[in-house]
Amino acid sequence: xxxxxxxxxxxxxxxxxxxxxxxxxxxxxxxxxxxxxxxxxxxxxxxxxxxxxxxxxxxxxxxxxxxxxxxxxxxxxxxxxxxxxxxxxxxxxxxxxxxxxxxxxxxxxxxxxxxxxxxxxxxxxxxxxxxxxxxxxxxxxxxxxxxxxxxxxxxxxxxxxxxxxxxxxxxxxxxxxxxxxxxxxxxxxxxxxxxxxxxxxxxxxxxxxxxxxxxxxxxxxxxxxxxxxxxxxxxxxxxxxxxxxxxxxxxxxxxxxxxxxxxxxxxxxxxxxxxxxxxxxxxxxxxxxxxxxxxxxxxxxxxxxxxxxxxxxxxxxxxxxxxxxxxxxxxxxxxxxxxxxxxxxxxxxxxxxxxxxxx
Numbered sequence: 005x006x007x008x009x010x011x012x013x014x015x016x017x018x019x020x021x022x023x024x025x026x027x028x029x030x031x032x033x034x035x036x037x038x039x040x041x042x043x044x045x046x047x048x049x050x051x052x053x054x055x056x057x058x059x060x061x062x063x064x065x066x067x068x069x070x071x072x073x074x075x076x077x078x079x080x081x082x083x084x085x086x087x088x089x090x091x092x093x094x095x096x097x098x099x100x101x102x103x104x105x106x107x108x109x110x111x112x113x114x115x116x117x118x119x120x121x122x123x124x125x126x127x128x129x130x131x132x133x134x135x136x137x138x139x140x141x142x143x144x145x146x147x148x149x150x151x152x153x154x155x156x157x158x159x160x161x162x163x164x165x166x167x168x169x170x171x172x173x174x175x176x177x178x179x180x181x182x183x184x185x186x187x188x189x190x191x192x193x194x195x196x197x198x199x200x201x202x203x204x205x206x207x208x209x210x211x212x213x214x215x216x217x218x219x220x221x222x223x224x225x226x227x228x229x230x231x232x233x234x235x236x237x238x239x240x241x242x243x244x245x246x247x248x249x250x251x252x253x254x255x256x257x258x259x260x261x262x263x264x265x266x267x268x269x270x271x272x273x274x275x276x277x278x279x280x281x282x283x284x285x286x287x288x289x290x291x292x293x294x295x296x297x298x299x300x301x302x303x304x305x306x307x308x309x310x311x312x313x314x315x316x317x318x319x320x321x322x323x324x325x326x327x328x329x330x331x332x333x334x335x336x337x338x339x340x341x342x343x344x345x346x347x348x349x350x351x352x353x354x355x356x357x358x359x360x361x362x363x
Contacts, residue, residue, distance in 0.1 A: 009257055010169035012151055017178040017247070019239075022141065026058035028175060029096070032137050037092035039063050043083075043109050045070060045101030045143065053100070053143075053182070064091060070104035074272060074279060077122040077159040080108065084115045096137030096174075102194065103147030103279065106140050110155035110171050113138035122157060126164040131171070139175040143182040145245040146194030146280060148201055148253025150176050156279075163273040163331065178250070180242040191237055192230075192310050193280040195245055196301070198252035199226045200283050203297035204262035205255040208341035215259035222251035230304040262342030263293050266335045267359060270328030275320075288312055289362040293342065317361045329356040 016024055029040065039062045046069040048054055059065050064087060087094065093116060099109025113135035115122050125131050142150045149155075153172050154165035165171075186194075202219040205211060211219075225248035229241040264287045271282035288305075291298050305312065317325065333339075333356055339347040 007258055009153060010172045011254070012173050012176050014175045015178060015250075016176075019179060019181045019243075021177050022056065022179040022182060025098070025139070025141070025177060028139070028177075029058065029098070033095050035095040035137065037094065039091055039094055041087055041094045041097045041112070042066065043068060043097060043099045043101075043105055043112070045105050048100070048143070057100075064094070068101075068105065068108065070101065070108075073158075073276060074163075075104050075108045075111065075155075075157050077126070077157050080111045080115055080122045080157060083108075084112055088116070094136060096139060098139045098141070100141040100143060102142065102144040103149040103197075106142060106147065106149035106173075107155040107157065107165075109138050109140060110135075110149075110173065111157055111166050114155070114166055114168075114170060122166065123159045123161070125166045126157060126159055126162060128167045131166060131168045134170045137174050139177065140173040141177045141179070141182070142246070142249070144186050144190065144194050145180075145183055145242070145249040146197040146252075148198060148249050148256065150178070151250050151253035152257060158273060162334070163269050176250075178246050180239070180246045183242045183246065184237075184239070186237070188237065188308070189310065190280075192304075192308055193278075193284050195226065195229065195248075196284050196287070196304070197280040198222060198245070198249045199230075199301065199304075200264050200287055200297075201252040201256045201261060202226070203294050204264060204342065205252075205259040207294060207297070208260060208262050209344055210259045210341045212259065215255045215257075218251040218255035218258075222248040222255060225251075227300070231300070231307055235307060260337060260341035262338055263359075264290055266332040266338040266342075267328075267356070269335060270331040270356075270360070273331045274324055274328045284312055285316070285363055286359075288314075289359065314363070316363050320360070325357050325360050326353075328360055329353050332356050 042065040046067045049067040097109045097113045099105045117133045140150045154167040156165040202223045206219045225244045267286040268282040271277040
């Protein structure tokens with residue numbers, strides 16, 4: 005396996021590094037129609053962070069509520085069309101928030117330069133032209149969206165990412181101070197996305213020395229954050245988790261995710277569950293695939309008094325279970341990594357439906 009993948013062009017890390025944004029953006033402002041589009045999590049509207057945005061009168065600031073639903077193709081297309089019609093082509097897009105905001109910023113940067121609906125580009129290397137400049141500022145750690153080459157969108161037919169070299173951010177600002185107001189449950193679920201990224205990356209067919217090096221360190225940091233002597237939401241652990249998130253994203257980029265993420269996509273597409281929470285719901289039932297990782301995951305649940313629901317499937321219809329299984333089955337790259345190139349001989353639609361029935 006030889007992946008010639010594109011990494012982030014520039015990264016600044018450290019407490020207070022958010023304040024470097026104005027200087028970073030200044031030389032970019034001369035591009036296109038000389039304004040920036042800021043895409044910011046609705047959570048920060050009216051809070052101190054809003055006052056700190058280096059946005060001028062000419063810039064467009066959109067606060068987006070990502071709690072009810074993950075990003076959709078319709079949402080991206082609508083925002084793109086509105087901005088082009090009212091202001092023209094931005095100099096760049098700045099995404100400030102969690103994984104969903106990161107994906108919105110990455111996707112819309114591509115759609116400003118590629119014609120038609122974003123549904124046309126859901127898949128690998130379907131994007132025709134480079135997007136405009138885009139900068140990511142994660143305010144919660146774990147998804148790895150700040151470093152990944154995928155912008156995951158839910159469309160009318162499928163949940164699948166816009167995946168290509170041009171998706172990757174030009175610049176990322178990693179300021180752990182921005183994560184200090186994250187609620188404890190979201191801090192746990194999102195951090196577990198990093199943990200599961202690494203477990204799946206490590207225990208599949210595509211694992212290699214490159215992906216292993218990132219996963220090994222990211223797992224070590226997760227263990228310190230969630231099980232160490234000073235486990236919990238401390239400033240030091242927030243620093244560690246932000247770095248672990250980036251490293252976990254790099255690990256899966258050079259390897260792949262597996263069974264848990266395939267099941268999670270079904271839960272998100274059909275039932276609307278948030279990605280990180282859906283991962284946790286699925287992972288707790290995958291002892292057949294990740295026994296060592298699951299044992300440690302259960303220790304983390306206990307350490308932080310997190311109770312995940314069980315018995316959910318009793319309220320699901322057969323049609324819902326079948327639909328989720330079809331979404332998961334149609335992710336061959338994940339099954340190929342987790343099971344092997346002969347995965348279709350071992351994994352059937354009924355196999356996946358049985359995994360959902362465990363939940």
